[in-house]
Amino acid sequence: MMATPAEEIPIEVHDLTVAYQHRPVLWDIDLCFPQGQLIGIVGPNGAGKSTLIKAIMGLVPLASGHVEIFGQRSRQALRSVAYVPQRESVDWDFPTTALDVVLMGRYGQLPLFGRPRAKDKEIARQSLDKVGMGDYADRQISQLSGGQQQRVFLARALAQQTRVYLMDEPFAGVDAATEKAIVTILRELQAEGSTVIVVHHDLHSVPDYFDHVLLLNLRTVAFGPVATTFTEENLNATYGGRLHLLSDVTERLRQGEWSARKQAK
Amino acid sequence: MKSSTTFENLPPWLEFFTFPSVNVLHVLLGCIILGVSAGLLGSFAFLRKRSLLGDALSHAALPGVCMAFMLTGTKNPVVILCGAVFSCWAGALAIEWIVKYTRCKEDSALGMVLSVFFGLGILLLTHIQKSGQAAQSGLDKFLFGQAASLVERDLYILGGLGLVLCLIVILAFKEFKIVSFDPDFAQAVGLPVRLVEFSLATLIVLAVCIGLQAVGVVLMAAMLVTPAAAARFWTNNLSRMLWLATLFGGLSGAIGAYVSYLSVKMPTGPWMVVAVTSIFIGSFLFAPQRGALARARRHRLFRQKTAKENILRTTYKFAEQAGRWDTPVSLNELLQHREMSTAQLRRTIHRLTRAGFIEETHVGLLHLTEAGKEEAERVTRLHRLWELYLMTKLEIAPDHVHDDAEEIEHILTPDLERRLLLELEGELTDPHGQKIPGSLAVVAEEKRRK
Numbered sequence: 001m002m003a004t005p006a007e008e009i010p011i012e013v014h015d016l017t018v019a020y021q022h023r024p025v026l027w028d029i030d031l032c033f034p035q036g037q038l039i040g041i042v043g044p045n046g047a048g049k050s051t052l053i054k055a056i057m058g059l060v061p062l063a064s065g066h067v068e069i070f071g072q073r074s075r076q077a078l079r080s081v082a083y084v085p086q087r088e089s090v091d092w093d094f095p096t097t098a099l100d101v102v103l104m105g106r107y108g109q110l111p112l113f114g115r116p117r118a119k120d121k122e123i124a125r126q127s128l129d130k131v132g133m134g135d136y137a138d139r140q141i142s143q144l145s146g147g148q149q150q151r152v153f154l155a156r157a158l159a160q161q162t163r164v165y166l167m168d169e170p171f172a173g174v175d176a177a178t179e180k181a182i183v184t185i186l187r188e189l190q191a192e193g194s195t196v197i198v199v200h201h202d203l204h205s206v207p208d209y210f211d212h213v214l215l216l217n218l219r220t221v222a223f224g225p226v227a228t229t230f231t232e233e234n235l236n237a238t239y240g241g242r243l244h245l246l247s248d249v250t251e252r253l254r255q256g257e258w259s260a261r262k263q264a265k
Numbered sequence: 266m267k268s269s270t271t272f273e274n275l276p277p278w279l280e281f282f283t284f285p286s287v288n289v290l291h292v293l294l295g296c297i298i299l300g301v302s303a304g305l306l307g308s309f310a311f312l313r314k315r316s317l318l319g320d321a322l323s324h325a326a327l328p329g330v331c332m333a334f335m336l337t338g339t340k341n342p343v344v345i346l347c348g349a350v351f352s353c354w355a356g357a358l359a360i361e362w363i364v365k366y367t368r369c370k371e372d373s374a375l376g377m378v379l380s381v382f383f384g385l386g387i388l389l390l391t392h393i394q395k396s397g398q399a400a401q402s403g404l405d406k407f408l409f410g411q412a413a414s415l416v417e418r419d420l421y422i423l424g425g426l427g428l429v430l431c432l433i434v435i436l437a438f439k440e441f442k443i444v445s446f447d448p449d450f451a452q453a454v455g456l457p458v459r460l461v462e463f464s465l466a467t468l469i470v471l472a473v474c475i476g477l478q479a480v481g482v483v484l485m486a487a488m489l490v491t492p493a494a495a496a497r498f499w500t501n502n503l504s505r506m507l508w509l510a511t512l513f514g515g516l517s518g519a520i521g522a523y524v525s526y527l528s529v530k531m532p533t534g535p536w537m538v539v540a541v542t543s544i545f546i547g548s549f550l551f552a553p554q555r556g557a558l559a560r561a562r563r564h565r566l567f568r569q570k571t572a573k574e575n576i577l578r579t580t581y582k583f584a585e586q587a588g589r590w591d592t593p594v595s596l597n598e599l600l601q602h603r604e605m606s607t608a609q610l611r612r613t614i615h616r617l618t619r620a621g622f623i624e625e626t627h628v629g630l631l632h633l634t635e636a637g638k639e640e641a642e643r644v645t646r647l648h649r650l651w652e653l654y655l656m657t658k659l660e661i662a663p664d665h666v667h668d669d670a671e672e673i674e675h676i677l678t679p680d681l682e683r684r685l686l687l688e689l690e691g692e693l694t695d696p697h698g699q700k701i702p703g704s705l706a707v708v709a710e711e712k713r714r715k
Contacts, residue, residue: 057453075455083453090447094312095503104443108454113436140501160454 009071010035010164010195011056011081016065018048018055022253024063025051027219033212036193038186040200040210040226044239047217049199050086053168057083069164079108082160084153084167092142098152099137102127105159120159127155130188132181147178154182165189165196172201183209206230281526288413289526292479295415295423296518296533299476300488300541302427304514305434306472307489308496308507309465312445317372318360318466320486321379323473325356327386327482330407331393340403342419346426346474353470356382383482410481412522412533423475430468430475434507441465442503479518480534487538488514495545498552517541571675572613574644575603577622578674580633581641585699590638593630642702648674649695650685657689663697 009032016029026048033039041049054060056067058078069077082105105127106120116124128134131151136144144152150170157165170182186209189196200206206213206226213230215221215238222234275283284290310319329352333344356378363374390405406414415423434441443451444461452458469489476485496509521537550557579602584592600610614631617623622637633641651673652666661669677685693701 054449057449059449059452078453079455081453083450085447085449085453089449091314094446095497095501095506096442096446097502100503101446104447104450105454107439107443107451107456110439112440112457115439142501156450 008035009033010069011197012068012071013052013056014065014068016052016055016067017063018051018060019063019253020060023251024253025218026055029065029216029220031214031220031223033195033197035195036190037195037211038190038209039195039197039212039214040206041197041214041216042200042203042206042238043216043221047238049216050168052216053083053166053197053199056166057081080162081164081166082157082162084157084165084170086168087146087150087153087172092144092149094141096141097138098133098141098144098148098155099124099128101141101152102155102159105156108160123161124155124159127158128152130158131155131185132177145175147174150174151178151181154185158185163194165194167196167198169199169201171198171205203235277527281523287417289522291415291417291420292412292525292533293519293522294420295479296412296522296537297515298420298423298427298518299479300492300514300516300518300537301511302430302472302475302514303485303488304492304496304510304512305431305507306465306469307491307514308493308510309441309445310469311490311493311497312503313465316486316490317375318357319469319473319489321360321375321382322353322356322470323477323482323485323489324379324386325382326350326353326473326477327407328352328382328389329355330477331386331389331404334404335389335393342422342478345477346422349474349477350470352382353473354467357466357470386482406481407477408481408483409532410477410479410484410534412479412525415479419478423478426471426475430471433464433468437461437464438504480537484534484538488517488541491538491541491545492517495541495548498548498555513541513544517544567675569613569616572605572609573617573620573622574640574675575605575671576610576613576617577633577637577641578644578648579603580623580631581638581645584633591632593626593632596629596631644674646701646703647677647682649699649701650682650689651677652695652697653689653701654685 011031011033013029013031013033016026017024018026025046029052041052043049051060055062058067058075066073069081099121102124103116103120106116106123110116110120125134125137128137131154133148133151133155136148136152141149141152150172154167154170157167171179174182186196186198190211198210200209207230210226212224213226214223215229215234217238221238222229281289284293307316307319310316326349329348329350330345331348332352333348334340336348337344359378359382360371360374363369363377364371369377390408393404403411403414440451440456440461443456444458444465448458448462451461472489473485476488480488492510492513493506495513496506499509500506517537517540520540521533521535524536524540525531525533548556551559553559576599579599580594581590582602583594583598584590596607596610596614599605600607603610605613614623614625617637618625618631620636621634622640623631624634625631648670651670652663655661655666655669656663695701
């Protein structure tokens with residue numbers, strides 16, 4: 001890859017290790033996500049896909065390593081990354097409307113205690129329109145179908161109006177209409193020059209949906225353009241043959257309660 | 266207490282509203298302030314599924330109350346309040362610490378902190394009472410509360426504190442909302458989530474402490490959680506829910522004060538809890554959308570609709586076989602085809618007759634009207650379309666699709682019907698070789714619109 005100035009690399013992950021209860025779930029991840037690409041993250045269950053997204057967003061403690069957003073390490077830099085968490089991560093019986101949830105995407109741009117203005121509401125409505133949910137703005141969120149809820153989450157990320165998007169399993173358990181709507185949005189975002197990183201579980205659609213793919217299983221198995229990276233050999237390395245030695249070692253770490261890698265800082 | 270001068274002959278239940286002594290007014294206001302602040306802050310604990318936290322924290326206040334008294338020797342409300350707040354905080358920190366550094370889950374941590382802190386409080390309380398200090402009397406009132414002990418000075422403190430709590434919630438409404446709904450996302454957009462969570466916990470602690478004197482540590486949890494749980498039945502809007510919880514809390518406070526005025530033997534705090542629980546039960550039963558009666562009514566209407574549609578469809582089927590849509594059918598024939606009691610059938614037929622779908626020309630013999638024919642065709646169409654859909658798209662054997670269609674025919678909306686028709690276009694006979702009535706017309710209509 002050509003040397004690019006750090007300010008133009010949307011997300012750079014340095015030597016990242018994450019452990020839950022002393023058991024490493026991500027080990028030595030070192031990546032540069034290229035700008036303006038649709039990037040899929042695939043790997044088996046428990047491979048650490050969601051954890052990687054959460055680690056980038058600063059939502060889980062890092063055992064080692066760090067993340068740079070456009071060359072910056074501050075929490076402020078994270079505001080230029082829009083985030084779509086897994087749909088199941090919230091209680092959809094919360095008393096609020098679809099528009100209100102989307103409006104939360106604007107909260108990062110508002111001052112502390114500041115109320116959303118007419119302009120923010122306008123942006124939220126447009127975001128709902130973009131995902132085809134304009135008619136559901138005032139609907140109580142528990143009355144939406146799973147796919148509609150997912151689209152509300154996507155609209156909330158759009159309302160953040162940034163250039164980098166991290167999406168955790170947006171296609172999980174959605175209907176065909178939602179899947180189509182999401183793919184359209186992904187393409188539009190890419191056309192605008194945004195970088196979109198998506199945790200994905202359906203291998204068949206990877207070549208259709210993404211330009212780059214990250215094959216992940218505890219460590220980076222392969223990362224690069226789909227054409228050259230999404231090969232049978234790499235997939236076998238990701239999904240086939242468990243790393244017995246590595247999992248034995250991580251089990252030992254958990255039982256002995258030693259820390260994987262030294263604590264950061 | 267009852268030393269009225271101007272309204273000599275009023276009965277007690279009316280006399281209350283003239284505030285016969287300033288003491289009555291103090292108790293009433295104190296209870297309302299308590300209910301309002303507990304209802305408001307408890308809503309957030311309820312929405313964040315931390316209802317038990319309020320219970321643990323209110324119990325954790327007791328050792329602080331006792332220690333504040335032991336250290337200063339006074340029952341000055343400010344001192345007691347500070348002791349309670351400090352002790353609650355220690356409890357909250359202990360819970361967090363246990364969850365973080367041991368393998369215990371949050372429920373175990375809550376249980377431990379609640380009982381250990383409460384036990385410590387009882388221990389200190391017993392010690393104080395045995396010590397024979399003259400000023401100690403009344404300290405045990407913090408267990409179950411004694412609203413009658415509220416004096417003017419307490420009111421200023423509690424009222425001021427309650428006002429501050431309400432103002433903070435109004436100010437930080439947006440932050441509290443997003444942290445309650447999706448804390449991870451709140452952090453991702455750069456909000457100081459830890460700070461917001463800490464403030465929220467502190468406000469809940471303060472709301473608990475406001476209530477200690479009147480309701481006591483044991484019952485305070487009910488005043489936190491129940492107003493919110495009751496309010497949730499009435500609305501799907503967060504602001505409205507907060508207003509309602511505040512109203513329910515305040516109302517329960519007032520009722521508690523009122524009842525204890527009517528009968529000196531009646532304790533205020535427990536009556537507040539009884540009042541708020543009654544409001545909860547009332548909400549559970551009578552709320553328009555989520556209430557039990559509304560749901561039962563919806564179920565009943567759906568069952569009636571199902572029965573009506575079934576009878577129409579069966580009548581239609583007989584008519585179809587006979588070749589004339591107004592062929593009369595007898596009750597016995599219907600009963601043989603439908604699992605229904607005679608009484609149920611009679612009621613259903615009565616409803617259908619009233620709706621103008623069926624006419625009974627001779628006793629025990631009935632036939633479809635013009636409107637009934639149309640409605641029966643619609644139901645039959647849905648039934649057969651669904652059978653066809655199951656068979657052609659889901660590849661289910663023709664003899665297995667009927668029972669499924671029996672249920673689905675009652676819930677298909679016109680929109681779903683249109684989509685079914687479009688997807689099955691071209692096939693207009695059902696799996697059993699029967700015509701699907703009216704479908705050609707719908708498909709043609711759809712095409713014309715395009």
